[in-house]
Amino acid sequence: MKIVETIEExxxxxxxxxxxxxxxxxxxxxxxLHEGHQSLMEAAGKENDKVVVSIFVNPMQFGPTEDLAEYPRDLDHDAKVCEKAGVDLIFHPEPEEMYAPDFCSFVDMTGLTEGLCGKTRPIHFRGVCTVVNKLFNIVQPDRAYFGQKDGQQLAVVRRMVRDLNMDIEIIGCPIVREEDGLAKSSRNTYLSQEERKAALILAKTIRLGEEMAKTEKDAQKVIEAMKKNIETEPLAKIDYVEAVDAVSMEPVKTLDGECMLAMAVYIGKTRLIDNTLLNA
Structure with a gap:
């Protein structure tokens, strides 16, 4: 396995x-990297001859008050995870390699990026679309793999690939969870012991939504029940709980077609997301 830092390599x-x-x-x-990332690598390994993993904390998708400086980094650990998963190449550039000092070209999107995480993180998806577009141009992969935990991001990338006629297949992979149900996330490391227990309210609420949706098709009733459940946890503060179309990310009134129950919740200062697909 190689680790390279330049686009040329x-x-x-x-x-x-x-x-x-x-x-x-x-x-x-x-x-x-955690087991969620590892599942993406393993899926890529089964469907491709060679696997490239990019490891890049993209400054463009962090707002001025967000956790860019504190975002956890550990290349030695990441390299071991990649090697175990059979990765062939790690691309680990510095920001200066990806963005020239006078960089001024961006990939923007309307519609899909305006709700959910886009409401409170207005520059986030512009940064995601730009860096993913750059990575696609650099690596020229046949397929690219994204986790369903970032459900809105997955929908945004799929739409970008469709709209810009990119010859890449986008593969969405299931959410990987801890034994107690908490969705795997690099940000879980921010949680104190008490906050870690409190964070289970997300998974419990997702399960509540899934169960209700089997018989209750009124999206607002399911959302209200999910919100009330989250509010039983004193350390939890709701950013959003919504039901949206799984492709367009538009809010839905009934849970009939393929849709997504999605949430973002602060546990202390840490913002966590979770979702579930219905009728997929």
Whole structure:
């Protein structure tokens, strides 16, 4: 397994693979890898001849008050996870490698990015779309792998690929959870012992929504019940709980078609997200 830091090195290696007729899968990450990331790598390994993992904490998707400086980083740990998963190449650039000092070209999107996480993180998806577009251009993968935990991000990337006619297959992979149900996240490391217990309210509320949706199709009734459940946890503060169309991210009134129950909740100062797909 190679670890490279420059765009030139990645392109050189991928060109060699493509000359040999080999397929390439890409797993874009911000590092501090866990079992959720590992599941993406393993899926990529099953469906492609070679796997590239990018590890880049993208400054463009963090707002001025967000946790860019504190975001956890551990390349040694990440390299071990990648090697165990059979990854062939890690692309680990510095911000200066990805963004020139006079960088001024962005990929923007309307509609899908305005609700859910886009309400409180208005620049986030502009940063996501721009960096993912750059990674696609650099690596030229046949397939790229994203986790369903970031359900809105997955929908946004799929729409970008469709709208811009990119010749890449986007693969969404299921949420990986701890034994007690908490969705795996790099931000879980921010939680104190007490907050870690409190964070279980997210998974419990997702399960409540899933159960209710089996018989209750009024989206607002399900949302209200989910909110009331979260409010039973003193350390939890709701950012949003919503029911949206799984493709367009538009709010839905009835839970009939393929839709997503999605939430963002602060546990102390840590913002956690979770979701579930219905009728998928």
């Amino acid at each position: 990645v392109r050189k290696q991928v060109k060699e693979w493509k000359k040999q007729g080999l397929s390439v899968g890409l797993v874009p990450t911000m590092g501090y």
